[in-house]
Amino acid sequence: MNHSAVSSSALVGRVLLAGLFLVSGFGKLVAPAATKAYIVSAGLPVPDLAYLLAVVVEVGFGLALVLGYRTRAVAAIMAVFTLATAFAFHAHFGDQNQMIHFLKNVAIAGGLLQVVALGAGAYSLDGLRGRATRPALA
Secondary structure (H helix, E strand, C coil): CCHHHHHHHHHHHHHHHHHHHHHHHHHHHHCHHHHHHHHHHCCCCCHHHHHHHHHHHHHHHHHHHHHCCCHHHHHHHHHHHHHHHHHHHCCCCCCHHHHHHHHHHHHHHHHHHHHHHHCCCCCCHHHHHCCCCCCCCC
């Protein structure tokens, strides 16, 4: 695969991963009470703080991922967040729907870890600054 195709794939991958977080984050912004109630129903403490953390990660870090800004660190934090939400909200394995959501979150974390390993690619703010753009194996 040539350099342009690799860079284009990295950009498309970042946008596809971030899209899920951005849609979810903006949903939380328009329905904070419902989001906090869901957080409480999961038994998590300090729902206001959990809500704020979710919005920051989903919207703020989602935008950073699209732009390719500090991509490896952002993707690592998003992967941890995604795994934490899988265990906090979807670890009800007797319910097939929740198990699918759990596995979806695990797969998303896997995609984010690929971004951690390979970087943002050339079509990113990181690429413009010449850092975190080369694959780990190159």
